[in-house]
Amino acid sequence: MSDQAILSAPGAAAEYDSAPATKVRGYWQSVAYRLSHDWITLIFGAVVLVIILIAVFAPLLAPFDPYAQSIVGRLKPMGWRGHPLGTDELGRDMLSRLIYGGRISLIMGLAPVAIAVMIGGTLGVIGGFAGKVANTAIMRTMDVFYAFPSILLAVAISGAMGGGIFNGIISLSLVFIPAMCRVAETATSQVKNLDYIEAARASGAGTFAIIRHHVLGNVLGPVFIYASSLVSVSILLASGLSFLGLGVQPPEPDWGLMLSTLRQSIYVDPLGCAMPGIAIFITSICFNLVSDGVRAAMDVRI
Amino acid sequence: MDGGIASLPLLHVDGLSVDFVTREATVHAVSDATFNLKPGEVLCLLGESGSGKSVTLRALMRLLPEKRARIAGKVTLGGRDVLALQGNALRSFRGGTVAMIFQEPMTALDPVYTIGQHLMEAIRRHKGGSRAEARKRAIELLDLVKIPSPERRIDAYPHELSGGLRQRAMIALALSCGPQLLLADEPTTALDATVQIQVLVLLRRLQKELGMSTIFVTHDLGVAAEIADRVAVMYAGRIIEEGPVDDVLRAPLHPYTAGLLASTVHDQSPDQDIAAIPGSPPDLRRLPPGCSFAPRCAKALPACNDGFPHPTYPVADRMVRCWRALPL
Numbered sequence: 167m168s169d170q171a172i173l174s175a176p177g178a179a180a181e182y183d184s185a186p187a188t189k190v191r192g193y194w195q196s197v198a199y200r201l202s203h204d205w206i207t208l209i210f211g212a213v214v215l216v217i218i219l220i221a222v223f224a225p226l227l228a229p230f231d232p233y234a235q236s237i238v239g240r241l242k243p244m245g246w247r248g249h250p251l252g253t254d255e256l257g258r259d260m261l262s263r264l265i266y267g268g269r270i271s272l273i274m275g276l277a278p279v280a281i282a283v284m285i286g287g288t289l290g291v292i293g294g295f296a297g298k299v300a301n302t303a304i305m306r307t308m309d310v311f312y313a314f315p316s317i318l319l320a321v322a323i324s325g326a327m328g329g330g331i332f333n334g335i336i337s338l339s340l341v342f343i344p345a346m347c348r349v350a351e352t353a354t355s356q357v358k359n360l361d362y363i364e365a366a367r368a369s370g371a372g373t374f375a376i377i378r379h380h381v382l383g384n385v386l387g388p389v390f391i392y393a394s395s396l397v398s399v400s401i402l403l404a405s406g407l408s409f410l411g412l413g414v415q416p417p418e419p420d421w422g423l424m425l426s427t428l429r430q431s432i433y434v435d436p437l438g439c440a441m442p443g444i445a446i447f448i449t450s451i452c453f454n455l456v457s458d459g460v461r462a463a464m465d466v467r468i
Numbered sequence: 469m470d471g472g473i474a475s476l477p478l479l480h481v482d483g484l485s486v487d488f489v490t491r492e493a494t495v496h497a498v499s500d501a502t503f504n505l506k507p508g509e510v511l512c513l514l515g516e517s518g519s520g521k522s523v524t525l526r527a528l529m530r531l532l533p534e535k536r537a538r539i540a541g542k543v544t545l546g547g548r549d550v551l552a553l554q555g556n557a558l559r560s561f562r563g564g565t566v567a568m569i570f571q572e573p574m575t576a577l578d579p580v581y582t583i584g585q586h587l588m589e590a591i592r593r594h595k596g597g598s599r600a601e602a603r604k605r606a607i608e609l610l611d612l613v614k615i616p617s618p619e620r621r622i623d624a625y626p627h628e629l630s631g632g633l634r635q636r637a638m639i640a641l642a643l644s645c646g647p648q649l650l651l652a653d654e655p656t657t658a659l660d661a662t663v664q665i666q667v668l669v670l671l672r673r674l675q676k677e678l679g680m681s682t683i684f685v686t687h688d689l690g691v692a693a694e695i696a697d698r699v700a701v702m703y704a705g706r707i708i709e710e711g712p713v714d715d716v717l718r719a720p721l722h723p724y725t726a727g728l729l730a731s732t733v734h735d736q737s738p739d740q741d742i743a744a745i746p747g748s749p750p751d752l753r754r755l756p757p758g759c760s761f762a763p764r765c766a767k768a769l770p771a772c773n774d775g776f777p778h779p780t781y782p783v784a785d786r787m788v789r790c791w792r793a794l795p796l
Contacts, residue, residue, distance in 0.1 A: 193580070193625065360575050361570050361572055361575040361576040362575060362576050362577055362578040362579075364531060364570070364576075365568070365570055365576040365577070365638075365641075366578070367531060367562065368529055368531055368562055368563065368567070368568040368570075369562060369563035369567065369568075369590045369593070369641065369642075369644075369645075370559045370560055370561070370562040370563030370564060370590070370593055370594060370645075371559070371563075371589075371593065372559055375593075379578070379581070379589065380578050380581075383578065383580040383581065384578070384579070384580055387580075
């Protein structure tokens with residue numbers, strides 16, 4: 167509609183030679199356009215936004231202190247004495263703990279992926295663009311990490327380094343770096359041999375300028391898409407680590423840890439036991455679907 | 469260099485050889501190529517696939533991988549030794565002094581940048597200046613290559629343009645920094661026949677207007693006749709005949725050139741067979757000791773298998789490498 171207006175704007179005379187005015191919208195505009203028509207992604211994106219906002223404003227939203235215990239109010243059902251979702255096995259408010267747990271889950275979901283993008287992406291671009299020796303050195307080292315199943319690797323590293331949020335982030339980063347590196351390396355080596363790299367060299371660009379403009383420009387798309395799909399995996403793995411006692415330590419409110427401690431009371435209070443699991447499920451599926459939607463909108467193939 | 473003596477060649481290539489060295493074999497892609505190019509002249513490198521045309525162009529621009537390509541000989545452009553350029557001098561030589569147009573306009577433009585970003589990057593790299601100035605110059609260039617409504621097309625991505633427009637944008641990119649020498653690697657091969665003519669006419673006009681020397685690689689004799697001042701025919705990595713376009717295409721001295729001309733489709737009746745050259749080009753890893761065309765040549769002499777013929781000049785301004793060509 168507005169495109170039509172632009173076309174016919176200067177004078178009524180038909181511009182014969184400019185008939186196929188292909189310039190409609192830029193790349194990011196067209197991505198935004200496609201996203202705005204994808205209701206599923208928009209809805210789940212809104213849920214992700216809500217989860218993030220809840221995590222950010224947790225102190226304002228939580229009705230109780232998530233650490234306050236009560237020996238008489240253990241495993242109480244929903245609505246007991248003003249606890250909307252009841253209490254856990256130590257009498258702490260379930261809703262407050264879930265709200266605070268979101269903070270840790272998001273950090274554990276985003277931080278390892280961000281670190282892996284930086285380190286793995288850099289290594290991958292170097293490996294893809296540099297010669298045979300550097301490529302072999304980097305990629306074969308990554309293959310060694312690849313040999314382990316991701317949860318096993320995370321458990322092994324966390325187990326060796328001890329629990330805690332910081333160590334959990336490091337171990338998950340190490341799990342994601344090889345995959346990130348592989349994606350960046352593949353994208354780079356595909357781009358490297360294309361004509362426009364030679365054309366850039368032919369117009370006088372140095373190696374650094376070529377990497378910065380032409381390689382990164384074409385590699386960041388797939389890397390970003392892949393990274394967004396890893397966020398939900400990271401949340402799940404972090405919960406798994408906490409469940410096994412290798413991630414977040416008590417009394418921190420973390421969904422995986424809550425699941426682990428509430429597990430013992432599954433016959434007494436099955437609903438309360440399920441709540442952290444539901445929170446993990448909703449968060450990870452929302453991130454997953456948003457990632458899928460963004461990938462479809464960006465039309466990038468991994 | 470513009471004020472120099474006009475008859476002095478701009479580009480002087482003497483005994484250029486390119487070998488690709490791998491563990492298994494050495495490929496003699498170009499052997500002993502010698503030619504000159506005057507300012508404002510168009511030279512067509514003519515030859516079939518694998519005859520070394522594109523490799524010659526890339527060697528002139530030093531685009532070949534340094535580790536694997538062994539380049540010998542001498543290339544002087546405007547008095548500078550091209551093969552000795554290093555670092556910054558090499559980078560400003562590429563694009564600034566010599567520019568290249570690629571065969572595939574589809575893949576030679578980066579899909580994540582607009583046409584304007586391509587042009588502005590090159591302009592600012594070589595000429596400096598603000599973004600606004602570079603943008604203005606980019607629009608002028610798009611206008612120069614006859615892209616309609618350049619103010620709008622400058623923000624288009626490569627995939628939003630047709631093949632012909634994309635090749636025009638590629639030409640604009642090559643011209644952006646006022647090169648003295650334009651290298652065109654089959655710039656019309658990937659285009660529709662109708663668009664081919666338009667792009668050829670445009671190139672010829674721009675070349676005349678801007679006074680650039682041009683080396684034009686093609687395997688299309690019609691294209692060569694259309695655009696060239698001189699042609700150099702390549703076979704198995706060697707230039708076997710060189711001279712003014714009319715003379716070479718009307719009265720070829722080398723049997724290979726004659727065979728090429730005989731094998732084109734022109735006014736024959738439809739049921740008539742096309743005269744093909746028997747056999748296929750030699751393996752560039754194992755060139756025969758003598759003339760590389762001798763095994764396919766109808767006029768071969770026993771002497772042809774002994775050594776490659778030296779360049780001879782049977783007529784003024786024409787070079788041929790064939791024992792047979794001596795008595796015209």
